[in-house]
Amino acid sequence: MPASTPKPPRIAVLADSDTRWKWGALTAGRIAPGGAPVLDGFLLRGRATPTPRQLAEVGVHADSLREVTATAFLRAMTEEEYDVVVLALVGGGVQALLHGLGRAWEGRSRRPVVVTGYVGVVYEKLADGLLLRHGADLVLANSRQDAERFRAVYEGVGADASAVTEVALPFLGGAPYTGPPGPGAEEGGRPFTVVFAAQPSVPAGRRERTYLLDRLVRHARLHPEREVLLKLRSRPGEHTTHLEELPYQKLVRRADPPPNLRLIHGHMGEVLDRTDLLVTVSSTAALEALHRRIPTAVLTDLGVRETLGNHHFTGSGCLTSWDRLDAGHRPEPEEDWVVRQGVAAGEGSYDTAFDGARTRIAGLLARPGGLPPLTPYYTLATAPGYLPGILARHHLGPDGLPLPGAPAADREPGPVREIVRRAARGAYRHGVQRVAPAIRRMGEL
Structure with missing residues (x-):
């Protein structure tokens, strides 16, 4: 009698933005034990809920995808059977869902x-973000360096550090860089291409963002033979993981860019296919470029500061300035640093980066008697002045149960409700991108 075909693992991914959906969905595919999973996507309703365009740009297929509130997601987790749940959320969201899931699965x-982690470079709020993620069965670290830092934080507060699992960023890949185009490119060839990877909140101020844009324009004018691309994360009216009060789309109107400078959107991997020099302040795109051996510049023009995140790249060999780039400098990365960041291509290291996570998940699923209850570090005993506020933001009480009147509708909204929601999001974006900067300017008078 032929052996029965094993069922593919079923994984639920809850994400609160386009970048976290990308990380969560791709991670699910790489950590699934036993082959390609059945992937059910859940988008947490909020200010950064991805638009259809943003989802299409991510390019990840899900077997189902729906928008939910936190309480609706908890209900779905009691009504449907999953092997793995990936929480691709900001730290407070992870903590709230850990407590909510703990109560929802009580007695099962x-x-x-339960798996969680970070979308990219962890350059701020290390202890805060990690402790908010504590309690998941696996807390994924994207590099050897991150794994060491994560364990040190947990052990330093007396929390169990066994959940920390070293992997890599799930979206690395693409063809290795083969070098710039020759001076006599044949018909159909391309010019030397410089890409500036913009970030929504780094830097945040008008002066610094205008400075970066002015230097990009200047570089394009100094090198008219080059194609200079400003890679944007979102279109006007969209939000991503971080707020963007001053979109470059607005600032560029006053910059009078030359014809060889263009603003583009699209999948970063496809943009890197034609990139000869990647320039950024601290974007995760730098790690994608380094993995492919594309020359990568991390700017020091605004200083090397924790608030910018470029301090993460100290020792990388990538820190440089616009002046040097204008003069033709192309940074050379330090190989040891690249290896410690989990972005080293070659030697098959990336191909095996997720083996440990898959093996660990398979072992947990096969554990006799099932898994123990979720036990986050933060409880009403360890953080009574902090935890209730985090739970309340997701309409959960201190006991992890939904508060009375908590929004739980996970059905498709009617036309009137959809109009109201769109108007509310539009008002929020207007407040962030127009009203708030104006108030700050008035305060500086």
Whole structure:
């Protein structure tokens, strides 16, 4: 009698922005034990809920995808059976869902493996973000360096550090860089291409963002033979992981850019296919470029500061300035640093980066008697002045149960409700991108 075909693992991914959906969905595919999973996507309703265009740009297929509130997601987790749940959320969201899931699964003999982690470079709020993620079965670290830092934080407060699992960023890949185009490119060739990877909140101020844009324009004018691309994260009216009060789309109107400078959107991997020099302040795109051996410049023009995130690249060999780039400098990365960041191509290291996570998940799923209850570090005993506020933001009480009147509708909104929601999001974006900067300017008078 032929052996039965094993069922593919079923994974639920809850994400609160386009970048976290990309990370969560791609991570699910790489950590699934036993082959390609059945992937159910859940988008947490909020200010950064991805638009259809943003989802299409990510390019990740899900077997189902719906928008939910936190309480609706908790209900779905009690009504449907999953092997793994990936929480691709900001730290406070992870903590709230860990407590909510703990109550929702109370008394069950078996529950899914819960996984969480970070979208990219962890350059701020290390202790805060990590402790908010504590309690998941796996806390993924994107590099050896991150794994060491994560364990040190947990052990330093007396929390169990065994959940920390070293992997890599799930979206690395693409063809290795083969060098710039020759001076006599044949018909159909391309010019030397410089890409500036913009970030929504780094830097945040008008003066610094205008400075970066002016230097990009200047570089394009100094090198008319080059194609200079400003890679944007979102279109006007969209939000991503971080707020963007001063979109470059607005600032560029006053910059009078030359014809060889263009603003572009699209999948970063496709943009890197034609990139000869990647320039950024601290974007995760730098790690994608380094993985492909594309020359990568991390700017020091605004200083090397924790608030900018470029301090993460000290020792990388990539820190440089616009003046040097204008003069033709192309940074050379330090190989040891690249290896410690988990972005080293070659030697098959990236191909095996997720083996440990898959093996660990398979072991947890096969554990006799099922998994123990979720036990986050933050409880009403360890953080009574902090935890209730985090839970309340997601309409959960101190006991992890939904508060009375908590929004739980996970059905498709009617036409009137949809109009109201769009108007509310539009008003929020207007407040962030127009009213707030104006108030700050008035305060500086």
